[in-house]
Amino acid sequence: xxxxxxxxxxxxxxxxxxxxxxxxxxxxxxxxxxxxxxxxxxxxxxxxxxxxxxxxxxxxxxxxxxxxxxxxxxxxxxxxxxxxxxxxxxxxxxxxxxxxxxxxxxxxxxxxxxxxxxxxxxxxxxxxxxxxxxxxxxxxxxxxxxxxxxxxxxxxxxxxxxxxxxxxxxxxxxxxxxxxxx
Numbered sequence: 001x002x003x004x005x006x007x008x009x010x011x012x013x014x015x016x017x018x019x020x021x022x023x024x025x026x027x028x029x030x031x032x033x034x035x036x037x038x039x040x041x042x043x044x045x046x047x048x049x050x051x052x053x054x055x056x057x058x059x060x061x062x063x064x065x066x067x068x069x070x071x072x073x074x075x076x077x078x079x080x081x082x083x084x085x086x087x088x089x090x091x092x093x094x095x096x097x098x099x100x101x102x103x104x105x106x107x108x109x110x111x112x113x114x115x116x117x118x119x120x121x122x123x124x125x126x127x128x129x130x131x132x133x134x135x136x137x138x139x140x141x142x143x144x145x146x147x148x149x150x151x152x153x154x155x156x157x158x159x160x161x162x163x164x165x166x167x168x169x170x171x172x173x174x175x176x177x178x179x180x181x182x
Contacts, residue, residue, distance in 0.1 A: 055112040058086035061145040063117070065092050066137035068099030069152045078121075078148060078158050084165040085120050087146075093137035099151035105131040110145035117146055122157040 063082055067075035075092035082090045104127050106114035114128045136149050150158070 055116060056110060056145065058113065058116075059088050061087060061089060061110060061113050062141055062143050063087045063090045063113075064137050064140055064144045064147045065090060066095040066140070066147055066149045067093070068095030068097065068136075069150050069154055070098060071150075071155050074150055074155060074158060077162060078150060078154075081121065081158065081161045081165055082117065082148075085117075087117070091141065093139060095149055096134075096136055096138060099149050100153070102127055102151040102154040102157075103136075103149045104128050105136060105147040105149065107131045107145050114146045117148065121148075121161050123154075 063079075065075040065078035065082065075094070079090035079092045102123055104114045104118045104121075104123060106128065108130075111128070111130075115125060118125060118128050131144075131147060136147055137144075140147065
């Protein structure tokens with residue numbers, strides 16, 4: 001019985017340390033627990049790790065830019081920037097209420113996309129939040145993965161993002177477009 005307990009403990013340690021016990025490490029000691037001699041282990045440890053968030057392909061994410069800043073055309077300009085970043089499934093809408101501060105909301109499974117959008121547009125990570133139950137945009141689609149609620153603080157950051165991301169047409173106006181990020 002002791003052999004089984006020791007084998008399980010060693011297996012857990014190897015899994016937790018990614019199989020690196022004793023290899024390329026300065027610390028060569030391994031604490032498996034103590035044995036009281038009666039066959040029972042006196043210490044047990046369980047470690048749970050959360051998988052890192054995965055990003056859904058930008059072109060397949062429905063992104064809504066909701067203008068809560070009352071700046072004409074701001075949501076449309078934001079969708080243009082997002083499209084240049086690969087988020088081609090975007091919609092410009094009005095917000096259901098005015099917003100002083102921008103919030104980037106995400107539906108379950110789209111938190112990494114919301115964080116990437118916040119970073120690309122220059123917003124702090126504190127702007128990224130779970131999508132509230134009530135819609136924040138007029139006619140907000142039910143399948144929206146990310147909703148960018150543009151607040152009064154957003155106009156300068158969107159202008160800066162527009163300056164960094166530009167779309168140019170090749171000479172003669174025919175052919176494909178190229179997205180350049182400075």
